[in-house]
Amino acid sequence: MIKTEIEVEGLEELEKRLLAISADMAGKNVRNSLMKAGKVVFDDMKANVKTGNVTRKVKTDKGGTVTISPGFLKSRIKRRSRLNRTGQARGFKGDSIVSVSIGVYKVPYVAAVEYGAANRGVRAQPFIRRALENNVDQVISTFKADLKRRLDEGIA
DSSP, X not given: OOOOOOOOOOOHHHHHHHHHSOHHHHXXXXXXXXXXXXXXXXXXXXXXXXOOSOOEXXXXXTSOEEEEOTTHHHHTEEEEEEEOOSOOOTTSSTTOOXXXXXXXXXXXXXXXXXXXXXXXXXXXXXXXXXXXXXXXXXHHHHHHHHHHHHHXXXXX
């Protein structure tokens, strides 16, 4: 999985307002705003992933077989979020309260698609990195606007 972190500047006013409400409500507002902002990247990834046109069977690590049909990679693109309700750092970085991930899950060959595999003659088809790079400004502006709207309206 490709991990990218983006620091957002200029949220001092919103941060003060978040600290004024309960931690649970603040976390829910931040998570919902991040999920909404991340939908642009999610949609871009789904739109630009190249799907093959061959159905094939692949052996799993546990000895079973899985049939991979066209569209399998696209179906494994997911948005996930976690809310740190306990305040413990287990699974979270520092004092984070929310984690939102957008990526391809349980597809062992996604790195070969994203970066290519020179030893197998597979060209890189970077759809994950491009989705983030092309939409980072829109993600940040959507996040700020949606979080501000939520705090103004008192939405949870």
